[in-house]
Amino acid sequence: MASTETMTINMGPQHPSTHGVLRLVLELDGEIIQKITPHIGYLHRGVEKLSEHRTYHQTLPLTDRLDYLAPMSNNLGYVLAVEKLLDIEVPERAQTIRVIMTELTRLKSHLVWLACHALDIGAMTVFIYAFREREMIMSLYEKISGARMTSNYFRVGGLSQDVYAGFEKDVREVIDTFPGHFDTYEGLLTKNTIWLNRTVGNGVISAEDAVDYGITGPALRGSGVDWDLRRDNPYSGYEKYDFQVPVGKNCDTFDRYQVRLIEMREAVKIIRQALDSLKPGPVLADAPQVCYPPKESVYNSIEGLIHHFKIASEGFAAPEGEVYQGIEAPKGELGFYLVSDGGTKPYRMRIRPPSFVNLGAIEKMSKGSMIADLVAVIGTLDIVLGEIDR
């Protein structure tokens, strides 16, 4: 009998389908995967440590750069955590705009997931189409916040500025085209034999294992666990909106694909409801110790100017204590854990990135399958290395 031995190879960090600088050390028996060891840290920028030397206000732009495909979700998680620490009530208009923007972000993030997932498996057309649609959302981002990716739009206490006139019309125009686009993607993929062969029965993880590994987001719901923080632990007024939480049955890559597609359709519905309920009003909380005064008062009154200098030069102090705030980011539960010693800077900030936790299950999902199927599993986990390495 011929004796066989396993072979160790590197997949990444410069591999096109590792979605960033992820290095996987694979132990292979022929083409069958025996062991996967993820090596991470190539994109480590030390966001958590940096935040200890920056005021609460200055930490906000750093969060844009965690999951750079969904900047507004990161902003939301962070500002909600700080608001919880400070116990600030955010005006309703700001909350509604936050919901609209984070749901657009969900669409944007899922479009990249769909594009890259399909591209990895060989369907290049979907990639081009999804990026075309993503561009519309990027333009909206640019008009609203001034940047296409690193939006930095939310502020502790509300928003940096109100939306421009005609915002509602623009958003409606964009989202009205989306159901048609979803049909296009589904027409290209859902019944496509090649797509089915690559996704059905691949990357299976049972509901029990998924919970044990701490998987969250669409990856968890694809395994049939009905858990969505927007519904089960609402924040920013999500309890007002009526939406479905899709769950899968077969715990495989195809189910996760369907869950995400339905989620995108639901996101469009949430945006419509939010737009309908949008009322005029302030977009910044009435919290003078935290928020900048309006510019008119800075330019025209000495009190406003002093107030402005105080906030800009010192920042604001948060009461001693610790908070955790988790939100349903496009990739799963994004949590910010803040410890305050009563100063103007976080004593410690810990981020719970969904991608990092989801990546932990990759060996469980891919052990015993072919190396080519691993590419599909990386795609279905929808990881982003900016968030894993932080």
Add this chain to the structure above:
Amino acid sequence: MILPLLQGLKITLMHLFKKPVTLQYPDERPNVAPKFRGLHTLKVSHDRAKCVACYLCPTVCPAKCITVEAGEDANHDKFAATYEIDMLRCIFCGYCVEACPVDALGMTQAFELASYKREDFVFTKERLLEKK
């Protein structure tokens, strides 16, 4: 089995007759939003920069890319003798503009900031002054 593939082909064929969405950059220019956070500009009023060297922008800057040095002019008014922004460090968050108490700083739609030399990325006061 072959039918879904043909249906997919139908979708792509239909796209063949649609107008292309590709922007032929740099021959065609993108429409940059008015709010866009691009290259900074120092606003000018009465033929001089409005900046009063209050140091709020270097204070709020999370990337610490702004260098300001105050000077005193003939009227004993404070002004920015040096004002430099290191574009290699700048993260374009817009906090400096938000913090300016005299509306002396703005951000333009200029987004093509590539250069050949490191030194060229340090924008001095002369280069930042608003062109009228």
